[in-house]
Amino acid sequence: MNLKLLRRISYILIILLLMFSWGHYYITMAEPVLPTSGFIENPQLYDGLTRTVLGIYAGPSPEGFVLQYNQRLIPVQYHGKVIPPRYGQILIYGTFHQEGYIEAQQVHNYNYNYLIYFISFLTFLFVLALFASEWKITKRGIESA
Amino acid sequence: MPDWLTHVVIGLLLTELFSVKKKSVVLLGAILPDILPKIILLQLLVPLPIFNNKVLEAAHVPFIFFLGSMIAATLFRYRYWKIVWWLNLGALSHFLSDALLRHFGEGGVQLLYPLTSQKYTLNLLWQDQTYLLLVPVLLLYLLIRKYKK
Numbered sequence: 001m002n003l004k005l006l007r008r009i010s011y012i013l014i015i016l017l018l019m020f021s022w023g024h025y026y027i028t029m030a031e032p033v034l035p036t037s038g039f040i041e042n043p044q045l046y047d048g049l050t051r052t053v054l055g056i057y058a059g060p061s062p063e064g065f066v067l068q069y070n071q072r073l074i075p076v077q078y079h080g081k082v083i084p085p086r087y088g089q090i091l092i093y094g095t096f097h098q099e100g101y102i103e104a105q106q107v108h109n110y111n112y113n114y115l116i117y118f119i120s121f122l123t124f125l126f127v128l129a130l131f132a133s134e135w136k137i138t139k140r141g142i143e144s145a
Numbered sequence: 146m147p148d149w150l151t152h153v154v155i156g157l158l159l160t161e162l163f164s165v166k167k168k169s170v171v172l173l174g175a176i177l178p179d180i181l182p183k184i185i186l187l188q189l190l191v192p193l194p195i196f197n198n199k200v201l202e203a204a205h206v207p208f209i210f211f212l213g214s215m216i217a218a219t220l221f222r223y224r225y226w227k228i229v230w231w232l233n234l235g236a237l238s239h240f241l242s243d244a245l246l247r248h249f250g251e252g253g254v255q256l257l258y259p260l261t262s263q264k265y266t267l268n269l270l271w272q273d274q275t276y277l278l279l280v281p282v283l284l285l286y287l288l289i290r291k292y293k294k
Contacts, residue, residue, distance in 0.1 A: 011219065018212040021259065025203045028262060037188075038195045052249045056189070071192035088273065093249030106249050110273045117186065120149035127153060127176060131169035135221075143222040144167070 037070040039096060047098035054110070057082075057090045064104065067092065078104040088113030148272075149176050151279040155238045158286040161293065165231055167223075174214070174235025178205045205243075206258050210236050242278065245269045 036053050039046050055069035064078035067090065076092060084090075088111045094104035136145045156175035160168040181204040187193060203209050211233055218228040244254045245267050253264030270277055 011216075014212055014215050018209065018216065021209050021212060022200075022203045024259065025206060025209060026197075026200050029199050029202070035195050035197045037193065041195075050250070052252065070188040091249065108249070108271060110271070113273060116148040116273065116275075123149040123153050124176060127169060127172045131173060134167050134169045138222075141220050141222045 037072065039074065039102075040072050040100070043096065043100040044098040046096035049096045050094065050105075051096075052091060052093050053102065054089050054091050057084045063101070065090075067102070075101040076104050077101055078107060080107070082107060083109065085109035085113070086111040087115060148275055148279075149179065151275045151282070152176055152179075152239050152242060154279060154283050154286060155242055156235045158282055158289065159234055159238055161286065161289045163234065165234070167231065170228060170231040171235040174232035175239050176235075177232070178210055178236055178239050180204070205240075206255050207236065207240050208258050245278065247271050 034046055034049065036051070053067065053069060053074075055067040055074070058066040058068040058073055060066075060082075061075055064076045065082050067074045067076050076094065078092075078094075082090075086109075088109060091108045091110060092102065092104040093106045094102040096102055134145055135142050137143075152175040153172050156172045157168065159165070160171050165171050181201040182198065184201055185193065185198050204213070214229055214232040214236070218225050218232065221228045240254050240256060244256065244265050246252070247268045247270060248266055251264055253266035255262060256265050257263065
C-alpha cells in the first residue's frame with residue numbers, strides 16, 4: 001500500500017472518529033436535554049432539576065431577585081443577601097420549579113465579567129494578528145510567512 | 146473559563162519553555178477550545194434560539210479537541226506533527242488552567258473522556274479571580290524572556 005493511500009485512509013478514519021466522538025459526547029452528556037432558555041415556555045418539564053445558571057441580575061423581587069437569561073426574565077427565590085454584581089453577571093445554583101421560578105441554593109457574583117469579555121476579545125484579535133504575521137493563506141493551504 | 150488573556154499568557158510562557166518557532170499556533174490552541182462554547186455569550190446581546198449548547202461544549206473536551214487538531218493540521222503546509230503538538234500544547238494548558246476553577250455542582254473539565262465522563266476541578270479560583278493566576282504567570286514569562294536574552 002502506498003503512503004499516499006495510507007494517509008487518505010487515516011484522514012478519513014480520524015474524521016469518522018471525530019464525528020462519532022462528537023455524537024457520543026452529545027448523547028451521553030446532554031442529559032437532561034433541556035436547555036435553560038426553554039424553562040420559561042415549559043417549566044413543568046424542568047421541575048426538580050438542579051443546575052448552574054449564569055445570567056444578568058435584573059433587579060430585586062419580594063422572594064429574592066429576577067434573573068435575565070437569554071433576554072428573558074426568570075424569578076429567583078433566594079433567602080440570602082444578594083448584592084447586584086458590578087459590571088458582570090450572577091451565577092446561581094438552584095432547583096427549577098414547575099411554577100416557573102428557580103429556588104437558588106447558592107449564588108456568586110462575577111464582578112467585572114464584561115471587562116473580562118472585552119479583554120478576551122482584544123486578546124483574540126492579538127492572536128489573529130500574530131497568526132497573520134507568521135502565516136499566509138494560499139491556495140495550497142496555510143504556509144509559513 | 147479563565148479570561149483569554151490568562152490563557153494566552155500561559156501559552157506564551159510555554160512557547161518560551163519549549164522554544165516554539167511559531168508561537169501563534171500554540172496561542173490559537175490555547176483559546177480554540179473556548180471559541181464554540183462561548184457562542185452562547187451572544188445571548189447577552191440578542192436572544193438565541195432554544196438549543197442545547199452541549200453540542201458546542203464538545204469542543205472543550207481534550208480528546209475531541211485532539212481529533213479536531215489532527216484534521217486542522219492538514220490545512221498547514223508545514224511539518225504535520227509539529228502543528229498537532231503546538232495546537233495541543235496550547236489546548237492542554239487551557240484545559241489544565243480551566244481545571245483550577247471553582248464551580249457550583251458538577252463543573253470541571255472532562256480530562257479523561259471517553260474513558261470516563263468525570264469532570265475534574267481543583268475548585269481553587271472563581272472565574273473573576275483569574276488575575277491571581279495571570280499575574281504570577283506573566284511575571285514568570287517576563288523573567289524567562291529576560292533570562293533568555
